[in-house]
Amino acid sequence: MPSGMEIRELKASYGANQVLKGINLDVHRGKVTALIGPSGCGKTTLLRCLNRLSELTKGANVSGHIRLEGQEILDMDPMLLRRQVGMVFQKPNPFPMSVRENVLYGIKAAKLAVDQAEVVKASLGKAAIWDELKDRLEDNAFRLSVGQQQRVCIARTLATSPSVILMDEPAAALDPSSASKVEASINSFRGDYTVVIVTHNMQQALRVSDYTVFLFLGEVVEFGETAQVFNDPQRPETREYIAGRFG
Amino acid sequence: MRPLLNSAVPTRPAAPARPKPARLAWTKLLNAAAPAVSLATALAALAGACLSLAQNTAPALAIVELVVLSVAQQVLFLYIYLRFAKWDFKVALLALLSFAGLVVLYVMPEYLTGWQFNAVVHRSFFAAVWLMAMAIPAMMCAIYYLAGATPRAEDYAHYPLVLVPVGLALAVYVVLIGQLVLQGLPNLTWQAISKPYFSYGWPIKVFVGGDWPMWSSELRTSIGLLYYLQGTGLLMLLTAVISLPIGVGAGLYLSEYATGILGSLTRFAVTALRAISLLILGLTAFSLTDLSSGTPLASLLHGRYFDGFVWQTSSGGSFLAASIVLSFLVIPLIALATEEGCRSLPPELREGSLALGASDETTLWRIVLPWSLPNVVTALLLGCAEAAGSVAVLMFIAGRGDYGVGPFSQVTSLAYAIFIIWFGDQQFKGSMGPFLFTAGVLLMIITMGMGIAAMLTKRWLVRRHRGG
Numbered sequence: 001m002p003s004g005m006e007i008r009e010l011k012a013s014y015g016a017n018q019v020l021k022g023i024n025l026d027v028h029r030g031k032v033t034a035l036i037g038p039s040g041c042g043k044t045t046l047l048r049c050l051n052r053l054s055e056l057t058k059g060a061n062v063s064g065h066i067r068l069e070g071q072e073i074l075d076m077d078p079m080l081l082r083r084q085v086g087m088v089f090q091k092p093n094p095f096p097m098s099v100r101e102n103v104l105y106g107i108k109a110a111k112l113a114v115d116q117a118e119v120v121k122a123s124l125g126k127a128a129i130w131d132e133l134k135d136r137l138e139d140n141a142f143r144l145s146v147g148q149q150q151r152v153c154i155a156r157t158l159a160t161s162p163s164v165i166l167m168d169e170p171a172a173a174l175d176p177s178s179a180s181k182v183e184a185s186i187n188s189f190r191g192d193y194t195v196v197i198v199t200h201n202m203q204q205a206l207r208v209s210d211y212t213v214f215l216f217l218g219e220v221v222e223f224g225e226t227a228q229v230f231n232d233p234q235r236p237e238t239r240e241y242i243a244g245r246f247g
Numbered sequence: 248m249r250p251l252l253n254s255a256v257p258t259r260p261a262a263p264a265r266p267k268p269a270r271l272a273w274t275k276l277l278n279a280a281a282p283a284v285s286l287a288t289a290l291a292a293l294a295g296a297c298l299s300l301a302q303n304t305a306p307a308l309a310i311v312e313l314v315v316l317s318v319a320q321q322v323l324f325l326y327i328y329l330r331f332a333k334w335d336f337k338v339a340l341l342a343l344l345s346f347a348g349l350v351v352l353y354v355m356p357e358y359l360t361g362w363q364f365n366a367v368v369h370r371s372f373f374a375a376v377w378l379m380a381m382a383i384p385a386m387m388c389a390i391y392y393l394a395g396a397t398p399r400a401e402d403y404a405h406y407p408l409v410l411v412p413v414g415l416a417l418a419v420y421v422v423l424i425g426q427l428v429l430q431g432l433p434n435l436t437w438q439a440i441s442k443p444y445f446s447y448g449w450p451i452k453v454f455v456g457g458d459w460p461m462w463s464s465e466l467r468t469s470i471g472l473l474y475y476l477q478g479t480g481l482l483m484l485l486t487a488v489i490s491l492p493i494g495v496g497a498g499l500y501l502s503e504y505a506t507g508i509l510g511s512l513t514r515f516a517v518t519a520l521r522a523i524s525l526l527i528l529g530l531t532a533f534s535l536t537d538l539s540s541g542t543p544l545a546s547l548l549h550g551r552y553f554d555g556f557v558w559q560t561s562s563g564g565s566f567l568a569a570s571i572v573l574s575f576l577v578i579p580l581i582a583l584a585t586e587e588g589c590r591s592l593p594p595e596l597r598e599g600s601l602a603l604g605a606s607d608e609t610t611l612w613r614i615v616l617p618w619s620l621p622n623v624v625t626a627l628l629l630g631c632a633e634a635a636g637s638v639a640v641l642m643f644i645a646g647r648g649d650y651g652v653g654p655f656s657q658v659t660s661l662a663y664a665i666f667i668i669w670f671g672d673q674q675f676k677g678s679m680g681p682f683l684f685t686a687g688v689l690l691m692i693i694t695m696g697m698g699i700a701a702m703l704t705k706r707w708l709v710r711r712h713r714g715g
Contacts, residue, residue, distance in 0.1 A: 051602060056598065056601070080604070081604075082601065082603065082604040086602065086603070087602040089602075093598070094599075095596060095614060096596075096617075096712055096714040105603055106603035106604055106605070109603060109605035109609045110604055140714045142713075143714065156603065157603070160603065
């Protein structure tokens with residue numbers, strides 16, 4: 001079941017460096033929200049705050065409110081949070097185990113009682129890689145191509161049935177064919193999962209997302225439905241960025 | 248200046264008639280002659296140097312070789328001038344030094360002592376050193392010119408500088424192992440490894456005149472290396488069992504949790520253990536055994552044996568005591584290897600595991616430890632090999648292994664057996680003397696076997712747990 005998130009006055013800093021300066025945002029349930037903006041504007045930091053991976057970095061300081069269906073994230077057990085909020089990274093990071101063990105990792109870690117074979121099939125299917133790998137489930141995931149590895153990582157994240165999926169430029173390191181398969185999967189998640197995707201590629205944001213957030217220098221400059229943000233941007237910075245005047 | 252000798256490559260633009268192939272071949276041969284001869288004399292000089300070291304040969308051989316070498320260098324010098332139109336003074340210097348060497352050799356008496364020397368300078372040794380010192384540069388120059396004096400030829404010319412020392416080192420290695428095997432192999436029989444050594448009196452009942460039983464004792468003896476083999480194996484096993492959990496734990500602590508003063512202290516303690524002299528560890532083992540006499544710990548730390556009537560406690564140490572002290576040596580190996588393995592884990596794997604909602608503990612067991620397994624197993628096997636070969640740690644508490652091998656029997660091993668075959672009492676020497684080198688061969692097989700096993704296991708584990 002998808003969940004919505006509310007972000008209020010989120011501030012994040014690493015040491016002396018203030019990266020997020022007060023983010024106010026609503027992530028709508030069951031929709032795909034894209035975070036766009038130039039490099040260094042805090043997109044990845046914002047994403048990592050949503051599943052509290054930001055805390056792993058030394059000197060990280062996060063304050064504010066992030067609510068997942070009313071529950072305050074910053075008070076939750078991070079482990080339980082991350083079972084509901086999954087993440088796919090820019091560089092595919094499969095574990096050096098078989099494909100099956102990769103997909104089942106989250107389930108075994110949480111000790112969930114499920115039909116493992118079913119879960120593997122369903123997750124790999126939703127990640128659009130079941131047909132390619134159905135005979136190769138025992139192969140070591142390191143031996144797959146980069147595109148296949150990324151889809152296995154997506155399947156792995158789906159296996160625990162999270163309510164929110166965070167994606168940090170999932171198709172950036174992939175060849176066009178794999179990238180389009182990943183985008184097709186994201187489109188299929190609509191309704192079943194809430195997706196927040198960071199992307200540098202504005203065309204990808206247009207293809208894939210329902211809502212778009214434009215971040216600049218650690219603040220939300222514009223937020224709205226994708227069509228409206230791209231065709232009729234309200235703020236001059238948004239207009240400049242979309243026109244490609246800076247990146 | 249124009250070269251005066253014909254070069255194999257024409258120096259002018261293509262002449263109307265090309266030289267016939269037969270003539271080209273001859274020219275190439277002539278061009279190769281001088282450096283080839285120089286190379287041959289240099290190789291001969293190298294052989295002569297080795298021979299001089301091995302035997303006390305008359306100086307005639309060395310002097311002849313130096314003459315030939317000097318002449319070859321002079322010919323080479325002229326050849327270089329004729330073909331490449333330059334003076335190569337290195338070659339000239341070599342010719343001069345060879346000549347100087349042979350003059351010194353001719354004049355030098357068999358031994359030199361006195362004056363400021365406080366040692367004997369042996370003529371053969373001088374010949375060997377001088378020939379070696381001449382041979383290597385001569386080879387380098389010869390190869391350079393044989394290969395055409397191009398920049399690439401310079402690369403080839405450096406090969407002798409590397410290959411000669413490596414070759415000599417390998418030769419020494421082969422000789423050492425060879426003499427061990429040659430002396431030990433003849434006595435390596437099935438009898439030798441399937442039977443133990445013991446020599447003790449065993450009580451037996453004898454019936455003397457009617458039904459009166461009396462206790463007498465019969466001498467039971469056997470000659471062989473079995474208990475030493477078993478002892479070596481048990482020592483390796485016990486040391487592994489004790490060091491593995493402590494070593495892995497220390498390594499994990501150092502890489503995952505250690506911060507500040509406690510971390511630095513732990514790291515220092517772990518590293519410093521390896522710096523302790525092995526004899527000090529031997530004394531530690533002795534203290535462990537000695538201080539526990541008369542306490543309940545004695546049944547664990549002293550060697551115990553059954554003499555036919557009761558269980559006796561010897562004054563020597565048990566396998567357990569020896570393994571405890573040997574662990575001091577092996578734990579740092581395993582700890583540092585574990586730490587290195589954990590640090591080499593790509594951070595994205597750790598992040599990926601945490602992002603899926605796994606606890607730190609799950610991440611440790613399923614991601615971090617399997618990743619560092621190759622390092623851990625290699626260190627363990629090498630540590631065991633070290634335990635197998637150690638004598639200094641055992642020598643104050645070990646025994647002949649008369650009564651068999653077990654965790655609470657007196658400690659003994661192949662290495663210790665070698666030690667006491669040499670230094671032990673006459674009776675032992677008499678019966679076990681022939682097995683001195685045989686025990687050495689067995690020990691070498693065990694330690695080299697562990698080394699090879701370590702290498703192969705690491706490769707297999709990397710393929711399995713790191714997808715390599």
